[in-house]
Amino acid sequence: MVGLTTAFGSGAMTNSIAELEDADVLLVVGSNTTEQHPLIGRRILRAVRDKDRTLIVVDPRRIDLVEFARLHLQNYPGTDIAVINGLLHVILREGMEDVDFIQDRTEGFAELREMVMAYTPERVEEISGVSVDRLVEAAHLFGHAKRGAIVYAMGVTQHVSGTDTVLALANLAMATGNVGRRSTGVNPLRGQNNVQGACDMGCLPNVYPGYQDVEDPDVRAFFQKAWETDRLPATSGLTLCEMTDAILEGKIRWLFIMGENPVLSDPDSEHVRKALDKLDFLVVQDIFLSETAQMAHVVLPGASFAEKDGTFTSTERRVQRIRKAVEPLGMARSEWRVIGELARRMGYSRMNWKSPQEVFREIARVTPIYRGISYERLEGEGIQWPCPHETHPGTPFLHKEGFARGRGRFVPVEAVPLVEPPDEAYPMTLITGRILFHFHTGTLTRRSPTLNAQAEEAFVEINPRDAAILGVRQGQMVKLKSRRGSLRVKAHITDRIPQNMVFLPFHFAEAAANRLTLRQLDPKSKIPELKACAVRVDA
Amino acid sequence: MFREVQTVCPFCGVGCRMTLRVLGGRVEWVYPAEVGVNEGKLCIKGWCAHEFIHHPDRLARPLLREDRGKEFEVGSWDLALSRIQQSLSVVLEETGPESVAFLSSAKCTNEDNYALQKFARAVVGTPHIDHCARL
Numbered sequence: 001m002v003g004l005t006t007a008f009g010s011g012a013m014t015n016s017i018a019e020l021e022d023a024d025v026l027l028v029v030g031s032n033t034t035e036q037h038p039l040i041g042r043r044i045l046r047a048v049r050d051k052d053r054t055l056i057v058v059d060p061r062r063i064d065l066v067e068f069a070r071l072h073l074q075n076y077p078g079t080d081i082a083v084i085n086g087l088l089h090v091i092l093r094e095g096m097e098d099v100d101f102i103q104d105r106t107e108g109f110a111e112l113r114e115m116v117m118a119y120t121p122e123r124v125e126e127i128s129g130v131s132v133d134r135l136v137e138a139a140h141l142f143g144h145a146k147r148g149a150i151v152y153a154m155g156v157t158q159h160v161s162g163t164d165t166v167l168a169l170a171n172l173a174m175a176t177g178n179v180g181r182r183s184t185g186v187n188p189l190r191g192q193n194n195v196q197g198a199c200d201m202g203c204l205p206n207v208y209p210g211y212q213d214v215e216d217p218d219v220r221a222f223f224q225k226a227w228e229t230d231r232l233p234a235t236s237g238l239t240l241c242e243m244t245d246a247i248l249e250g251k252i253r254w255l256f257i258m259g260e261n262p263v264l265s266d267p268d269s270e271h272v273r274k275a276l277d278k279l280d281f282l283v284v285q286d287i288f289l290s291e292t293a294q295m296a297h298v299v300l301p302g303a304s305f306a307e308k309d310g311t312f313t314s315t316e317r318r319v320q321r322i323r324k325a326v327e328p329l330g331m332a333r334s335e336w337r338v339i340g341e342l343a344r345r346m347g348y349s350r351m352n353w354k355s356p357q358e359v360f361r362e363i364a365r366v367t368p369i370y371r372g373i374s375y376e377r378l379e380g381e382g383i384q385w386p387c388p389h390e391t392h393p394g395t396p397f398l399h400k401e402g403f404a405r406g407r408g409r410f411v412p413v414e415a416v417p418l419v420e421p422p423d424e425a426y427p428m429t430l431i432t433g434r435i436l437f438h439f440h441t442g443t444l445t446r447r448s449p450t451l452n453a454q455a456e457e458a459f460v461e462i463n464p465r466d467a468a469i470l471g472v473r474q475g476q477m478v479k480l481k482s483r484r485g486s487l488r489v490k491a492h493i494t495d496r497i498p499q500n501m502v503f504l505p506f507h508f509a510e511a512a513a514n515r516l517t518l519r520q521l522d523p524k525s526k527i528p529e530l531k532a533c534a535v536r537v538d539a
Numbered sequence: 540m541f542r543e544v545q546t547v548c549p550f551c552g553v554g555c556r557m558t559l560r561v562l563g564g565r566v567e568w569v570y571p572a573e574v575g576v577n578e579g580k581l582c583i584k585g586w587c588a589h590e591f592i593h594h595p596d597r598l599a600r601p602l603l604r605e606d607r608g609k610e611f612e613v614g615s616w617d618l619a620l621s622r623i624q625q626s627l628s629v630v631l632e633e634t635g636p637e638s639v640a641f642l643s644s645a646k647c648t649n650e651d652n653y654a655l656q657k658f659a660r661a662v663v664g665t666p667h668i669d670h671c672a673r674l
């Protein structure tokens with residue numbers, strides 16, 4: 001979430017889920033909400049149906065939300081920035097911006113104005129395929145909204161230009177004064193249940209818990225004292241994608257993976273496999289023997305969500321309690337306990353926690369945005385951070401008085417072409433994503449008989465016209481090939497997907513989308529180009 | 540009689556609240572909780588959240604092997620942890636903390652994640668800690 005941090009000084013969902021219903025215009029970009037976040041999708045549908053709110057969807061596919069949308073801006077994959085800049089162009093050209101907000105709360109507007117001049121609707125149509133009329137209409141709708149809320153998800157962040165797309169969205173929200181009030185904002189929907197919490201806890205190479213900079217000497221001194229250690233590194237570490245390279249170069253030799261399956265979830269699975277294979281020692285703790293765990297030297301049985309007490313933090317920054325319902329299966333153990341025991345064996349005594357509550361008390365002590373939260377206070381509906389002290393009620397929407405970084409910053413961003421546009425050899429664009437019935441790499445959901453019965457088999461969506469040209473029948477096996485690999489998968493012919501594109505869900509190990517995708521990284525967020533690459537389809 | 544336990548869905552980031560019904564040491568049913576962002580509803584994934592908890596494929600014991608070519612053998616926690624500690628100590632001595640890395644999980648709790656990054660930074664002294672959710 002580097003983009004939002006740059007613009008606002010904080011990278012989380014600015015507003016709350018419940019508030020979305022009261023936005024008069026909802027702009028949903030790269031989020032198949034009804035499948036990926038069904039209970040947020042439900043609220044969006046209710047906003048449209050029962051409260052007469054206006055929905056605008058920006059997405060290459062005709063996802064289910066489109067049926068409820070006033071407008072569908074069906075752009076080519078990877079052209080979100082052009083569309084957003086085009087909206088800004090029309091909004092500024094026609095004077096729909098929020099002059100007071102821009103003056104009082106932001107900086108860098110002049111540069112933005114200058115840059116978006118070039119994004120005339122005609123040019124945007126050429127780049128993105130979205131017609132001039134539709135773009136202008138969308139700009140009017142959003143520009144005149146009293147409360148405009150923007151929602152986005154992985155469809156945006158998994159492009160090389162993902163960070164820039166988020167910046168473009170932040171520009172749009174600030175230029176129209178849609179930040180710091182109820183039912184507005186820029187709202188990233190997190191994929192997995194505790195992504196927000198993992199980030200909050202400092203499981204990022206550049207920050208301690210609560211987004212405190214690892215390179216800030218004062219912060220480091222604080223943690224040195226709080227944790228009673230003299231080992232703290234003075235610089236940022238490597239991201240996941242950089243780690244795989246460092247392993248292949250022999251620089252990283254020992255790796256501990258807790259509860260993840262990068263062999264399936266990483267964009268270039270062959271590359272990851274090679275890297276893991278080169279390690280001197282790999283430890284994996286998980287609840288199943290995942291593809292990644294199968295490569296380990298030691299596999300530790302983890303406790304499932306029903307077997308431990310603790311907290312998760314949802315996409316709206318809401319910290320909530322989870323509670324132990326049953327004893328861990330067999331000899332399985334909670335991760336925090338295992339790591340604490342390992343610390344003890346390494347001669348470190350400051351992790352001898354007796355309970356998750358004790359861990360949480362420590363978290364609150366060292367994490368300013370969690371300081372006022374305790375298990376006792378979480379007995380109700382949970383608390384949204386920042387919650388700086390014990391009587392603070394939590395924060396439903398951010399940036400009310402000011403931005404975390406002082407003034408909101410406009411950062412002009414240019415549209416960039418896809419890293420791998422289609423060509424003669426690979427004439428189609430592959431996009432990947434989630435489907436309703438499965439979750440992430442399927443390690444959990446594919447073991448559910450009910451969910452598997454709904455969507456047991458991998459499939460690829462192909463437009464009927466492309467299918468006719470290729471001579472592909474419904475349900476037939478086809479071969480998908482990219483410059484990196486190939487796989488066979490069942491064809492699902494549907495006009496949800498436009499011509500010259502195919503869609504492949506990434507939950508299925510036997511047709512792992514990331515065998516085909518690109519490892520090219522977004523230079524800022526280090527998120528790989530996972531969503532789109534060039535492929536060919538053969539019957 | 541069954542027991543009821545209030546918790547949160549393990550799947551997507553919406554954070555729906557759910558009630559687990561436990562009978563004879565097994566989670567037999569999942570119901571949506573009345574309070575919370577989900578307003579007494581769950582999606583199909585949430586309704587099935589109990590189905591993997593007691594799945595026969597679950598790992599129940601630590602697995603160890605000397606090297607990759609070999610088969611896994613079941614071992615005790617003591618053995619697994621001392622193997623981990625030994626290998627970590629050797630690598631730390633030979634090439635230092637920067638040759639060690641950690642990946643945390645967007646499926647684990649805040650407490651688990653906090654513990655892992657603290658271990659990486661305060662015990663090992665490596666800056667290399669990340670999670671997989673950039674994806």
Ligand code: SF4
Nearest residue numbers: 548550551555582585
């Ligand atoms: S019930 Fe569905 S929408 Fe709610 S958290 Fe679980 S997966 Fe997400």
